[in-house]
Amino acid sequence: MPVIEINGVCKAFRDAKRNVEVTALAGVDLAVERNQFICLLGPSGCGKSTLLNMIAGFERPTEGSVKVDGQLVTGPGADRGVVFQQPTLMPWLPVWENVAFHLLMRGGQKGAHRRTAQTFIDMVGLTGFEDHYPAELSGGMSQRVGIARALLMNPRVILMDEPFSALDEQTRMQMQGELVRLWQHHEGTVVFVTHGIDEALTLGTHVVVMSARPGKIRAVVPLDLPRPRDITSPAFNDLKRYVLEMLHVDRSNS
Amino acid sequence: MFGTDGSTQTYSGTWVIAAFWSTLRVFAGFAIAAALGIGLGIAIGWSRRFEIIVEPTLQVLRPIPPVSWIPLAIVWFGIANKPAIFLVFLGTFFPILLNTIHGVKTCDRMLIRAGAMVGGTPRQLLRHIVFPAALPDIFAGLRIGIGSAWMLTVTAEMVAVKSGLGYTLWDSYYFMRYDIVIAAMISIGLLGYGSDFLVRKVMARVLHWQHGTTLQGEQG
Numbered sequence: 001m002p003v004i005e006i007n008g009v010c011k012a013f014r015d016a017k018r019n020v021e022v023t024a025l026a027g028v029d030l031a032v033e034r035n036q037f038i039c040l041l042g043p044s045g046c047g048k049s050t051l052l053n054m055i056a057g058f059e060r061p062t063e064g065s066v067k068v069d070g071q072l073v074t075g076p077g078a079d080r081g082v083v084f085q086q087p088t089l090m091p092w093l094p095v096w097e098n099v100a101f102h103l104l105m106r107g108g109q110k111g112a113h114r115r116t117a118q119t120f121i122d123m124v125g126l127t128g129f130e131d132h133y134p135a136e137l138s139g140g141m142s143q144r145v146g147i148a149r150a151l152l153m154n155p156r157v158i159l160m161d162e163p164f165s166a167l168d169e170q171t172r173m174q175m176q177g178e179l180v181r182l183w184q185h186h187e188g189t190v191v192f193v194t195h196g197i198d199e200a201l202t203l204g205t206h207v208v209v210m211s212a213r214p215g216k217i218r219a220v221v222p223l224d225l226p227r228p229r230d231i232t233s234p235a236f237n238d239l240k241r242y243v244l245e246m247l248h249v250d251r252s253n254s
Numbered sequence: 255m256f257g258t259d260g261s262t263q264t265y266s267g268t269w270v271i272a273a274f275w276s277t278l279r280v281f282a283g284f285a286i287a288a289a290l291g292i293g294l295g296i297a298i299g300w301s302r303r304f305e306i307i308v309e310p311t312l313q314v315l316r317p318i319p320p321v322s323w324i325p326l327a328i329v330w331f332g333i334a335n336k337p338a339i340f341l342v343f344l345g346t347f348f349p350i351l352l353n354t355i356h357g358v359k360t361c362d363r364m365l366i367r368a369g370a371m372v373g374g375t376p377r378q379l380l381r382h383i384v385f386p387a388a389l390p391d392i393f394a395g396l397r398i399g400i401g402s403a404w405m406l407t408v409t410a411e412m413v414a415v416k417s418g419l420g421y422t423l424w425d426s427y428y429f430m431r432y433d434i435v436i437a438a439m440i441s442i443g444l445l446g447y448g449s450d451f452l453v454r455k456v457m458a459r460v461l462h463w464q465h466g467t468t469l470q471g472e473q474g
Contacts, residue, residue: 058367078373088364092386092463102372105382133463153372 047215081150283342295354346399357391
């Protein structure tokens, strides 16, 4: 059974100012199996973030259904860890309390929570920054805290909404490498939204190419390139050309 | 006993008692206003329904100057501590309330989303995200409040109470002891400064995470 099942999902927004309906997604079907790393790739406005938000439970589909583990998604929950585009850390909490936020909210032994948090802080390479405040961290470090926070909940799926888009190229490539390492090590299901073709092809086991207005799934491209992936290899370039063409067809039609 | 017998000499030795009563009134009124203002402010900022029910009444009461409540306060509470505390409450309640509402309403939606993502119930989100996020605004309200608290205590003491620095000030005016009038004014200024300093100290402690994000460094 797939971990995530998306059936006939449509999403329409009401533009109250102009009194028109805007269709963000039209008839999206997608099944994500366990341990897959899915990259949702598409131009801005194709509804890829909307789709992710519906899996997270922040938004509801107008039509169709989203199921995680066979359960209909009705709201956000700790079984789905989200890493946001902006780090969205609590500025009044030090790093370790942000990572352990899920546990601290429920009360209990602070010492035990701190030890749990430490494991995940080490995992994302922030050892020594446990007591720093978010304002003292760089963009890349803040995103690592966000990733550690999502991992700590041991969620069924991890949803990432362009988490590296605000980082510089070098940091981004480094973070991509570490994300793949974490994923390979822990075996988990990831849905990753991006508008970067290189990023999608570097990370995913599958790339879901989406088209805009209304948002639809154009193709699901499985990737069997060996890891670590060389973004300058001919095989990588062939795939990139293939995906680019798909995105271009879209542009000439609209 | 407090120099009301017409003798101009008997003010000596009464400073501590007068200052004590004024300070007591300031902090009593301030504490009640803080408790109610923060509590109601969070409720109004968080729940649209509660806001619709309560806000209009509060907004009608707000433009009425606290001083204009003095006659009613005396009728209700007599000449004692209570009318002064009531006045202080009225004057400090609104800045604390309005700042708290603002703080809750401007809480970053994404932080609340992040809290919901880690499985927080609405109550947990309120306690662990909305309240701490609103604290900088709440403290802004508390600082405005403590300033007006001294103004209102002194005003009330001139009219409705027979003790405290305001009473000393007004009473010595009748005896044309302007030296004592000025001494009382300076005392009020210093005590006001002291209480603001205290609030700032607490604020710096609670909001220590803000240092480094602001330019003021470790002031206060």
